[in-house]
Amino acid sequence: MEASLEIPKGGFSFDLCKRNAWLESQANYGSSSIIKKAKKTGTTIAGIIFKDGVVLGADTRATSGPIVADKNCEKIHYLAPNIFCCGAGTSADCENVTEMMASNLTLHRLNTGRECRVITAVTMLSQYLFRYQGYISAALVVGGVDSTGPSLYTIHPHGSVDQLPFVTMGSGSLAAMAVFEAGYQEGLERQPGIDLVRAAIQSGIDNDLGSGSNVDITVITPEGVQRFRNLDKAEPKYKSKNPLFYPKGTTKYYDEIISKVAIIEGDAMEQ
Amino acid sequence: MAEWQLRAKNERKGVRQDVQEEFSLQSHLKTFSAKSFEDYKQTLVRTQGIHAAMRLNMENTILAQYRRMPGFHSEFVGLDTMQDGIQNVGFEDILNDPRESPAMPISLHEGMEQLLNINPSVEPRPSH
Numbered sequence: 001m002e003a004s005l006e007i008p009k010g011g012f013s014f015d016l017c018k019r020n021a022w023l024e025s026q027a028n029y030g031s032s033s034i035i036k037k038a039k040k041t042g043t044t045i046a047g048i049i050f051k052d053g054v055v056l057g058a059d060t061r062a063t064s065g066p067i068v069a070d071k072n073c074e075k076i077h078y079l080a081p082n083i084f085c086c087g088a089g090t091s092a093d094c095e096n097v098t099e100m101m102a103s104n105l106t107l108h109r110l111n112t113g114r115e116c117r118v119i120t121a122v123t124m125l126s127q128y129l130f131r132y133q134g135y136i137s138a139a140l141v142v143g144g145v146d147s148t149g150p151s152l153y154t155i156h157p158h159g160s161v162d163q164l165p166f167v168t169m170g171s172g173s174l175a176a177m178a179v180f181e182a183g184y185q186e187g188l189e190r191q192p193g194i195d196l197v198r199a200a201i202q203s204g205i206d207n208d209l210g211s212g213s214n215v216d217i218t219v220i221t222p223e224g225v226q227r228f229r230n231l232d233k234a235e236p237k238y239k240s241k242n243p244l245f246y247p248k249g250t251t252k253y254y255d256e257i258i259s260k261v262a263i264i265e266g267d268a269m270e271q
Numbered sequence: 272m273a274e275w276q277l278r279a280k281n282e283r284k285g286v287r288q289d290v291q292e293e294f295s296l297q298s299h300l301k302t303f304s305a306k307s308f309e310d311y312k313q314t315l316v317r318t319q320g321i322h323a324a325m326r327l328n329m330e331n332t333i334l335a336q337y338r339r340m341p342g343f344h345s346e347f348v349g350l351d352t353m354q355d356g357i358q359n360v361g362f363e364d365i366l367n368d369p370r371e372s373p374a375m376p377i378s379l380h381e382g383m384e385q386l387l388n389i390n391p392s393v394e395p396r397p398s399h
Binding site: 007008009010011012013014017018096100103104107108111131132133135 | 292293294295296297299300303338345347358359360361362363364365366367368369372376
């Protein structure tokens with residue numbers, strides 16, 4: 001009987017799981033935790049469907065525990081020319097999953113020869129996240145316009161999907177949802193829709209520690225996509241160009257010696 | 272409880288359990304693809320008859336047996352085409368490519384001995 005040899009495969013490697021579990025159990029004994037905190041986006045992301053299409057908004061702060069890891073990161077990722085996706089949760093997970101799905105959707109478009117539907121992207125993403133049982137911590141808001149019209153979906157890290165006319169995700173989702181519940185109407189025009197999403201993200205930035213910095217907006221319509229990066233900027237932190245400028249007379253002196261120096265022609269080394 | 276008792280409770284329980292215990296996601300991923308393939312074959316049995324499923328099984332077995340010797344990379348183009356792996360990009364293609372791992376691959380001799388089950392220094396495994 002032949003035994004079979006396993007084909008070595010790529011993907012996630014689980015070699016260090018036992019070591020990590022043991023390290024975590026050691027943390028109870030008073031020693032400081034050696035485990036690094038993953039860079040999360042602790043975020044406010046939001047989206048609405050307006051009359052002609054979809055508006056997606058996000059803040060731009062990425063945190064690593066209590067420290068701000070990225071003051072101006074991009075949370076609205078490209079999936080297809082007509083589909084964009086905002087991501088909350090672990091930064092690396094969101095970015096890599098959305099890049100991989102963008103590649104898969106391009107292959108799908110080349111195979112079928114048609115524009116992608118939003119539900120295709122959503123199904124692929126939710127099946128993928130379900131297969132990893134929530135260990136890939138990526139909470140996504142997927143919005144786009146296809147042949148059936150504008151649509152907006154949320155996907156939670158364990159793989160569940162919601163379809164709604166206005167959605168928020170992330171740690172600032174409650175603050176942003178409050179703004180939506182108060183101000184959303186069906187059939188909004190383009191500029192009131194953008195202003196509503198801006199207000200919602202701003203509310204998340206003001207009321208949530210994990211969100212901050214600037215506001216990014218993306219507007220998707222049947223005609224095309226418009227991306228506004230840093231539409232609302234946060235206050236600039238430094239005012240003067242050269243902060244280390246000392247006016248003359250800052251250093252006090254109490255003696256002055258002036259001596260004349262004679263310049264002699266010729267090579268100094270000869271002397 | 273005293274600290275030494277807490278420590279003893281949480282200490283690792285020996286080498287065998289270390290090696291056999293798998294992370295829950297690891298075992299889930301192994302069974303997930305096998306299970307979804309089984310479900311697909313069941314659907315085939317119900318809709319097209321048992322011969323369709325048998326033929327699928329046969330084709331997969333045939334395509335899986337053409338590979339290079341252990342330690343070398345094998346392409347499996349036919350198997351990928353049958354199982355849709357060729358049309359999808361996954362983390363297996365981007366992360367931890369076995370061709371780029373820092374560890375040396377299995378030595379050819381040891382791999383062949385294991386495949387043919389003829390390792391002379393080991394007790395022969397019970398086989399039926």
